[in-house]
Amino acid sequence: MSSWLAVESAGNFYLLPLGQSGEIFPWVPVQAVPYTQRWFLGVANLRGGLVGVVDLAGLLGSEVARTEQGLAEASLLAFNAALDVNAALLVDRLAGLRGTEAFVGSEPPAEDAPAFFGSTYLDSSGTRWQELNLQILSQHPAFLSISA
Numbered sequence: 001m002s003s004w005l006a007v008e009s010a011g012n013f014y015l016l017p018l019g020q021s022g023e024i025f026p027w028v029p030v031q032a033v034p035y036t037q038r039w040f041l042g043v044a045n046l047r048g049g050l051v052g053v054v055d056l057a058g059l060l061g062s063e064v065a066r067t068e069q070g071l072a073e074a075s076l077l078a079f080n081a082a083l084d085v086n087a088a089l090l091v092d093r094l095a096g097l098r099g100t101e102a103f104v105g106s107e108p109p110a111e112d113a114p115a116f117f118g119s120t121y122l123d124s125s126g127t128r129w130q131e132l133n134l135q136i137l138s139q140h141p142a143f144l145s146i147s148a
Contacts, residue, residue: 006095006129007077010057010064013129014091015098015121020134022078023047024094027071033146040146041090046078052087052146059143085138103129116140 004015005024023046030042030053039058043050053076057064074092079085103121110117118131137143 002100004098004131005077006098007056007075007091008093008095009060009091010062012057012060012062013095013127014056015118015129015131016077016134017131018097020080020083022080022088025076025078025088027074027076027090035148036146037148044076044088046076046088049086051076051078054087054089054143056089056091079134079138083135083138085134087138098129114140114142 003018030044032042039055041053076088078088105122106119116133116137121129
């Protein structure tokens with residue numbers, strides 16, 4: 001049985017595998033890094049370690065205007081230490097844990113979907129949840145190319 005951490009980012013809903021997800025942190029100030037992609041927000045001090053902060057929505061192509069109020073309500077989700085990725089994803093809202101029983105249907109990723117897209121799951125209210133493979137995402141060329 002699959003189990004995920006459900007998150008929302010820029011109005012989209014994502015399922016992140018629990019085994020690939022790490023610690024969740026409240027928003028902390030991020031030190032901007034010049035000459036990087038817009039979705040790379042900078043570096044943050046999380047438990048004494050410097051971690052690159054990636055705006056998940058921006059990385060996936062959404063243009064999001066971030067406000068101080070919105071950031072104050074956001075969370076930073078670190079990658080599981082086993083993935084050896086020194087980064088955290090900015091997500092707008094945590095939506096709890098989900099298992100396959102929380103969904104009424106699923107469909108495989110589209111042929112043109114990024115390699116890190118898994119199945120799309122449909123819940124009983126009609127919301128579509130996109131599964132993201134964080135291990136594949138962390139090795140994807142777009143994720144690794146932070147320079148602008």
